[in-house]
Amino acid sequence: MHSKWKMFGQLYRKDMHQVLPELLLVIILSVAMNLAILLGSGIMTQLLIGPTFMLFGLAVLLPLISSFKTFRQEWNNKTVYLLMSLPVSGGMIMGSRLLALVTQFVTGTIVVGVGALLATYHIIPKELIDMSALHSLLSNAAAYKYLAVVSLSGLAYMLFLFCNSLFSQIVGRISRKLSGWITLGAFIAVIWGSQKVLELIGIGQFSGTLSENNAEVIFQNIVMPAFTSYTIGYLIFALLLFVGSVIIYDRRLEV
Amino acid sequence: MIELKDVSKKFGTVQALDGINLVIPRGKIVGLFGPNGAGKSTSLKMIAGLNRPDSGEVRIDDKLPGQRRDIIAFLPEIDYLYSWWTIKDAAAFIRAFYPDWEEDKYRELLKFLNLQEDMKISKISKGQRAKAKLILTISRQAPYLLMDEPLSGIDILTREEIINTLIRDYRAGEQTIVISTHEINDVESLVDEVIFIDNGQVKLEGNADELRAQKGLSLAEIMKEAFRNAQ
Amino acid sequence: MEFRNSEPIYQQIIDNFKKQIIRGELCQGDKIPSQREFAEKIRVNPNTVQRAYREMENMKMVETVRGQGTFLIAGAQMQAEIKKDMAGGVLNYFITEMKSLGYSRTEMLDLLSRHLDSEEGEK
Numbered sequence: 001m002h003s004k005w006k007m008f009g010q011l012y013r014k015d016m017h018q019v020l021p022e023l024l025l026v027i028i029l030s031v032a033m034n035l036a037i038l039l040g041s042g043i044m045t046q047l048l049i050g051p052t053f054m055l056f057g058l059a060v061l062l063p064l065i066s067s068f069k070t071f072r073q074e075w076n077n078k079t080v081y082l083l084m085s086l087p088v089s090g091g092m093i094m095g096s097r098l099l100a101l102v103t104q105f106v107t108g109t110i111v112v113g114v115g116a117l118l119a120t121y122h123i124i125p126k127e128l129i130d131m132s133a134l135h136s137l138l139s140n141a142a143a144y145k146y147l148a149v150v151s152l153s154g155l156a157y158m159l160f161l162f163c164n165s166l167f168s169q170i171v172g173r174i175s176r177k178l179s180g181w182i183t184l185g186a187f188i189a190v191i192w193g194s195q196k197v198l199e200l201i202g203i204g205q206f207s208g209t210l211s212e213n214n215a216e217v218i219f220q221n222i223v224m225p226a227f228t229s230y231t232i233g234y235l236i237f238a239l240l241l242f243v244g245s246v247i248i249y250d251r252r253l254e255v
Numbered sequence: 256m257i258e259l260k261d262v263s264k265k266f267g268t269v270q271a272l273d274g275i276n277l278v279i280p281r282g283k284i285v286g287l288f289g290p291n292g293a294g295k296s297t298s299l300k301m302i303a304g305l306n307r308p309d310s311g312e313v314r315i316d317d318k319l320p321g322q323r324r325d326i327i328a329f330l331p332e333i334d335y336l337y338s339w340w341t342i343k344d345a346a347a348f349i350r351a352f353y354p355d356w357e358e359d360k361y362r363e364l365l366k367f368l369n370l371q372e373d374m375k376i377s378k379i380s381k382g383q384r385a386k387a388k389l390i391l392t393i394s395r396q397a398p399y400l401l402m403d404e405p406l407s408g409i410d411i412l413t414r415e416e417i418i419n420t421l422i423r424d425y426r427a428g429e430q431t432i433v434i435s436t437h438e439i440n441d442v443e444s445l446v447d448e449v450i451f452i453d454n455g456q457v458k459l460e461g462n463a464d465e466l467r468a469q470k471g472l473s474l475a476e477i478m479k480e481a482f483r484n485a486q
Numbered sequence: 487m488e489f490r491n492s493e494p495i496y497q498q499i500i501d502n503f504k505k506q507i508i509r510g511e512l513c514q515g516d517k518i519p520s521q522r523e524f525a526e527k528i529r530v531n532p533n534t535v536q537r538a539y540r541e542m543e544n545m546k547m548v549e550t551v552r553g554q555g556t557f558l559i560a561g562a563q564m565q566a567e568i569k570k571d572m573a574g575g576v577l578n579y580f581i582t583e584m585k586s587l588g589y590s591r592t593e594m595l596d597l598l599s600r601h602l603d604s605e606e607g608e609k
Binding site for chain 2: 536
């Protein structure tokens with residue numbers, strides 16, 4: 001199995017190279033903005049706080065754009081000839097692409113998120129912060145648990161979107177014409193369909209009344225289970241889409 | 256042995272292969288000749304597993320092409336390498352996927368063909384790219400080597416270098432090379448078996464020297480005759 | 487070595503060796519290049535060269551000794567035969583062509599004599 005790792009490593013290296021420009025863009029913008037906040041003074045720096053958090057949106061959006069861009073590039077540049085003649089299953093080829101996209105997403109969001117938080121914390125006048133509340137928040141294990149669940153949920157949904165992108169593009173490539181339209185159609189159909197399925201199963205729905213005012217209880221009993229179910233639901237969809245992509249790639253895709 | 260049995264393939268309205276029956280014997284250098292659109296590229300891509308027949312069977316040593324990728328080295332006509340790669344990057348990539356890669360041969364071929372590892376694929380000339388592609392393909396000890404128009408658009412000197420390299424490297428009787436080209440003159444003394452195809456079917460095939468003895472014509476002239484008769 | 491692409495190449499390879507023998511460029515016991523070397527040198531498919539060498543071995547013109555190489559074993563008698571054979575081939579071609587030009591036997595011999603004389607005269 002040593003050689004399978006080498007193969008995967010080469011594919012991952014290639015895929016990371018393809019997402020690097022977008023990832024670097026996010027990182028550089030974030031670092032630049034945060035440095036401007038930290039080193040600057042006056043209104044300008046406070047004006048930058050909003051944008052530096054908005055970068056988060058970019059860190060989430062760009063990987064999705066990359067997922068379409070890189071796949072399309074393989075076809076336009078004909079490098080797909082190289083990939084399709086390799087003695088490996090589509091699972092490895094698409095797995096490494098997926099890993100690169102996840103790397104791009106996780107790295108981008110962490111850099112932006114942490115950077116924005118640190119910069120903001122640094123320049124907010126300390127009198128405005130309720131330090132004791134902040135301390136109890138930071139030392140509350142439950143807070144980290146919630147953060148983890150929310151993050152994982154986000155990651156699961158992104159994974160679902162990446163697999164959807166992969167799947168729709170592969171389905172689009174089966175036909176020689178109208179690939180673009182088929183891809184778009186499949187992508188939207190999958191999002192809509194998955195949402196419908198989750199509703200049908202009853203995920204995210206809760207019976208009973210919202211009588212509690214206690215935020216913590218609401219969070220614990222309603223929001224948390226909802227997030228967890230969504231996470232599992234979308235992970236399953238992601239897996240199904242991935243398996244579907246591999247099957248089509250191995251059996252039906254042609255150059 | 257590679258076999259295409261009654262293979263048909265249609266792309267849109269174009270019938271690329273029309274119930275073609277093709278056999279590539281082991282251990283020979285086979286010339287696949289025919290005009291543009293004859294079905295040469297389609298056949299080679301099918302053997303390499305890049306497309307599938309609509310009907311009929313393709314077998315490589317009795318197995319499907321998808322299961323034989325490890326013993327096939329395919330050299331497509333187009334540029335299929337990542338343009339940001341250096342030759343070194345490309346070699347590292349191929350090396351990881353094929354256990355039959357021979358590092359010594361690779362280094363030796365680089366020297367012989369006058370290329371450097373740090374050359375960037377996007378920055379070198381067409382002839383150098385053709386040589387780089389060739390090196391990456393034949394640095395493997397693949398039993399089957401498929402080359403789709405390896406000489407087209409290449410300057411004469413590079414063409415000679417490529418042919419010399421092929422001859423030098425060829426393991427007589429063990430290795431099978433299939434060269435598709437419409438420039439038969441370049442490969443007259445290189446091929447020992449020939450297959451002429453047109454409109455997705457085999458028009459004429461046989462041993463090169465035997466055909467020459469029979470007809471008293473060069474392969475290029477034999478092809479002209481074969482296709483003139485077909486019309 | 488230049489090839490005519492309208493004749494079997496393996497045959498041309500054999501003929502080329504035959505000519506070398508007749509001209510005395512190759513003598514009995516001489517080593518000829520290995521198949522691989524020769525194929526590279528004249529830029530011909532090694533399979534074709536292999537066929538030529540095999541034919542020459544069957545004709546007892548050459549012999550391959552494992553680990554040492556391929557050697558000419560054609561003796562004086564075979565060399566004379568080869569010479570006669572090749573001359574015969576040339577003569578057949580001459581006669582056929584001359585006939586197609588309309589020359590009779592006596593005319594052919596006469597013209598041949600005169601050409602040879604003038605050639606001698608030029609020397």
